[in-house]
Amino acid sequence: MKPTSLIEALQDAEMLEIDGLYAWQFDLDTELLAQISAGTAGSDSAAKPLLQVHCIDGRERRLWKFSLAAVQAARHSEADDNWLIEGNDASHTLKCFAAYRGDNDDDEAADEA
Numbered sequence: 322m323k324p325t326s327l328i329e330a331l332q333d334a335e336m337l338e339i340d341g342l343y344a345w346q347f348d349l350d351t352e353l354l355a356q357i358s359a360g361t362a363g364s365d366s367a368a369k370p371l372l373q374v375h376c377i378d379g380r381e382r383r384l385w386k387f388s389l390a391a392v393q394a395a396r397h398s399e400a401d402d403n404w405l406i407e408g409n410d411a412s413h414t415l416k417c418f419a420a421y422r423g424d425n426d427d428d429e430a431a432d433e434a
Contacts, residue, residue, distance in 0.1 A: 327395040327404045334417035337374055344376040
């Protein structure tokens with residue numbers, strides 16, 4: 322099932338691609354999300370950073386921060402399976418990758434037979 326929001330996509334993601342750069346390290350403020358779900362978030366919640374993306378570009382360490390409002394306003398491009406998100410300085414293209422997990426159920430069944 323495809324996520325309907327960037328927040329849903331981020332919760333399932335293991336890696337991100339931002340502006341063509343792969344980022345294995347990113348932080349999603351799950352405490353802020355829990356406060357929103359519980360209805361206990363403050364009036365300034367939309368401006369709080371929800372997502373931080375860390376990446377090494379050559380020798381340069383790069384960091385992007387996106388507020389809750391920016392993540393909620395991100396638009397999905399069905400054609401590219403990307404999210405367009407507005408940062409403080411520019412628009413960015415974000416793609417979420419979920420980890421692929423396999424199981425060995427078929428192998429165990431074959432071994433037992």
